[in-house]
Amino acid sequence: xSLGKLLERILQLLPVLLGVxxxxxxxxxxxxxxxxxxMIGDQSVTPxxxxxxxxxxxxxxxxxxxxxLFVTDAVRGDFGESFYHRRPVADVIAERLPATIxxxxxxxxxALATAIPLGVLAAIRKNSVLDRxxxxxxLLGVxxxxxxxxxxxxxLFAVHLQILPVSGRIGYSSEIVxxxxxxxxxxxxxxxxxxxxxxxxxxxxxxITLGLPMTAILMRVTRTSMLEVLRQDYVTFAEAKGLSxxxxxFRHALKNALIPTVSVAAIETGSLLGGNMIVETxxxxxxxxxxxxxxxxxxxxxxxxxxxxxxAVTYVLLNFxxxxxxxxxxxxxxx
Amino acid sequence: xxxxLLDVRGLRTVFETRAGTVCAxxxxxVSVHRGECLGIVGESGSGKSVxxxxxxxxxxxxxxxxxxxxxxxxxxxxxxxxxxxRAVRGKDIAMTMQDAxxxxxPALTVGEQIAEVFDAHDYTLPRRGSARARAIRDKSAEMLxxxxxxxxxxxxxQYPHEFSGGMRQRIMIAIALACRxxxxxxxxxxxxxxxxxxxxxxxxxxxIRARLGMSVVLITHDLGVVAEHCDRVMVMYAGxxxxxGPTAEVIAQPQHPYTRGLLASIPRPALRGQxxxxxxxxxPDLIGLPPQCxxxxxxxxxxxxxxxxxxxxxxxxxxxxxCILSGEPVE
Numbered sequence: 001x002s003l004g005k006l007l008e009r010i011l012q013l014l015p016v017l018l019g020v021x022x023x024x025x026x027x028x029x030x031x032x033x034x035x036x037x038x039m040i041g042d043q044s045v046t047p048x049x050x051x052x053x054x055x056x057x058x059x060x061x062x063x064x065x066x067x068x069l070f071v072t073d074a075v076r077g078d079f080g081e082s083f084y085h086r087r088p089v090a091d092v093i094a095e096r097l098p099a100t101i102x103x104x105x106x107x108x109x110x111a112l113a114t115a116i117p118l119g120v121l122a123a124i125r126k127n128s129v130l131d132r133x134x135x136x137x138x139l140l141g142v143x144x145x146x147x148x149x150x151x152x153x154x155x156l157f158a159v160h161l162q163i164l165p166v167s168g169r170i171g172y173s174s175e176i177v178x179x180x181x182x183x184x185x186x187x188x189x190x191x192x193x194x195x196x197x198x199x200x201x202x203x204x205x206x207x208i209t210l211g212l213p214m215t216a217i218l219m220r221v222t223r224t225s226m227l228e229v230l231r232q233d234y235v236t237f238a239e240a241k242g243l244s245x246x247x248x249x250f251r252h253a254l255k256n257a258l259i260p261t262v263s264v265a266a267i268e269t270g271s272l273l274g275g276n277m278i279v280e281t282x283x284x285x286x287x288x289x290x291x292x293x294x295x296x297x298x299x300x301x302x303x304x305x306x307x308x309x310x311x312a313v314t315y316v317l318l319n320f321x322x323x324x325x326x327x328x329x330x331x332x333x334x335x
Numbered sequence: 336x337x338x339x340l341l342d343v344r345g346l347r348t349v350f351e352t353r354a355g356t357v358c359a360x361x362x363x364x365v366s367v368h369r370g371e372c373l374g375i376v377g378e379s380g381s382g383k384s385v386x387x388x389x390x391x392x393x394x395x396x397x398x399x400x401x402x403x404x405x406x407x408x409x410x411x412x413x414x415x416x417x418x419x420x421r422a423v424r425g426k427d428i429a430m431t432m433q434d435a436x437x438x439x440x441p442a443l444t445v446g447e448q449i450a451e452v453f454d455a456h457d458y459t460l461p462r463r464g465s466a467r468a469r470a471i472r473d474k475s476a477e478m479l480x481x482x483x484x485x486x487x488x489x490x491x492x493q494y495p496h497e498f499s500g501g502m503r504q505r506i507m508i509a510i511a512l513a514c515r516x517x518x519x520x521x522x523x524x525x526x527x528x529x530x531x532x533x534x535x536x537x538x539x540x541x542x543i544r545a546r547l548g549m550s551v552v553l554i555t556h557d558l559g560v561v562a563e564h565c566d567r568v569m570v571m572y573a574g575x576x577x578x579x580g581p582t583a584e585v586i587a588q589p590q591h592p593y594t595r596g597l598l599a600s601i602p603r604p605a606l607r608g609q610x611x612x613x614x615x616x617x618x619p620d621l622i623g624l625p626p627q628c629x630x631x632x633x634x635x636x637x638x639x640x641x642x643x644x645x646x647x648x649x650x651x652x653x654x655x656x657x658c659i660l661s662g663e664p665v666e
Contacts, residue, residue: 233437242425
């Protein structure tokens with residue numbers, strides 16, 4: 001990967017970001033509901049006070065002017081102030097981000113750790129009971145809505161069996177002073193094992209819920225590509241060399257079969273961002289997704305705009321990572 | 336004559352399909368002697384590749400070996416466990432495939448693909464550690480050198496796509512020969528290559544065969560290749576052997592009408608300007624074959640007696656033919 005190519009990718013990002021900002025800006029402006037009215041609520045204020053607030057938030061200017069201001073400020077790294085928190089948007093987002101990243105990473109690990117072995121097994125034992133179960137399961141996995149599946153899990157494990165907590169990120173008794181913001185890491189760094197188990201027990205259900213559609217998709221991709229690879233001459237040739245079954249399956253077949261799986265996984269990781277909003281709301285997870293949902297209800301324009309920009313950048317970077325991984329796994333391709 | 340290296344008797348390999356049971360190999364007897372090169376000729380679907388996939392134990396579901404014995408050096412390969420069979424594959428019997436581009440794994444370096452054969456079969460290597468790794472690397476480089484790839488040491492780190500077609504074929508041969516097998520099965524070794532490279536690859540196989548004293552089975556549909564490189568030839572048609580004998584004799588005096596047809600359909604410089612004479616008709620469907628001679632429908636000489644099952648007949652010393660018009664019945 002040359003520096004020029006890297007630069008090219010970064011430049012490609014610019015029109016995407018501009019387009020995304022424009023769309024979000026327009027959609028927020030077109031959505032009914034006035035942030036000033038929402039902020040005032042039931043309080044009685046004079047028209048002068050209301051106008052002052054409007055001016056204070058910059059909402060008295062026409063929309064094209066607001067967009068221009070937003071873009072010029074954003075270029076300098078200033079995303080404005082959250083209407084609700086009255087603090088810079090970037091700070092508010094940064095506070096919530098670790099929780100979301102942690103949840104997404106655990107969901108990703110859960111998805112990869114179940115999808116790849118299941119996909120491989122289903123391919124090796126094609127048309128077996130296991131294969132059929134996995135196929136039906138993956139269909140369910142893609143079609144079950146996250147909020148419903150999440151509540152189902154919650155009812156079973158938290159309400160009936162009472163072996164896992166209902167919601168939140170960690171119990172009150174286990175709260176610790178953060179270091180990295182990732183609780184699973186911080187509890188270990190502080191040597192507090194009981195807090196680590198507490199955090200782990202909180203993250204399991206939301207991570208499974210968030211990772212379910214991804215697990216289903218990755219399992220199917222792995223199964224299909226594994227079946228494809230097992231038909232290849234090089235697998236027969238590897239068998240003709242008298243190699244162990246394990247070596248044929250994992251070194252020869254899986255290495256090739258994982259190429260599509262890994263690229264799809266990198267792209268699908270972007271979809272975890274969208275899933276986060278629902279799952280975080282269902283499980284009371286204090287992350288970015290829930291913050292965005294709340295901000296949409298409050299018509300907290302600056303926060304929604306910045307968060308969506310953040311999603312867009314992440315998505316594009318993940319696609320880029322998918323390309324890089326594809327190259328790393330497939331020696332025939334050079335970027 | 337000493338016992339053959341490979342002795343296959345009454346091999347029957349079938350594939351279960353929705354349309355019925357396909358009998359791809361039907362009662363085939365093959366013997367390969369030490370140091371000889373046996374050519375197997377036949378068109379696509381004649382069962383030549385399946386016969387040797389059966390020998391290698393590489394027939395995959397929905398296919399299975401239904402009957403027959405496969406003796407290698409007196410040991411029945413069909414009686415071996417999968418693990419024991421893996422110890423034979425790649426060590427005693429090795430195989431090359433038609434197209435090296437698809438037979439070599441695109442995601443692994445050439446060095447690794449050679450090294451793993453030594454790793455699986457070579458018990459003379461140091462047990463473990465860097466000494467083992469070094470010994471394997473040296474042996475791998477030596478194999479690449481043996482098949483004529485220059486600066487082998489550095490090329491071990493390259494991937495198959497970084498080599499030319501002829502080079503890849505040589506690499507595949509190097510892999511097959513790594514553990515000095517007693518028998519090499521070369522399945523259409525030249526089909527995917529252009530003519531000049533074809534000659535080089537065949538020369539290489541012939542030369543290494545002489546040097547290592549191994550036996551070679553050359554599966555091909557090119558009678559020219561057989562004429563030049565094989566001591567004996569076996570012609571297959573629709574899952575059966577229909578003619579067998581020393582190459583020179585079979586080509587000079589083919590006994591079976593199918594063999595004659597094959598030889599007549601080769602373009603020759605002497606017959607320039609005349610149309611090529613193909614064999615009319617098509618190979619019969621291998622599902623639910625009638626007991627008659629399988630070449631009946633295409634044979635210019637067929638008669639009513641051909642509608643009965645035809646057994647192999649003797650046609651002189653070391654020659655056999657499956658046609659009632661030639662040879663004599665064997666007891």
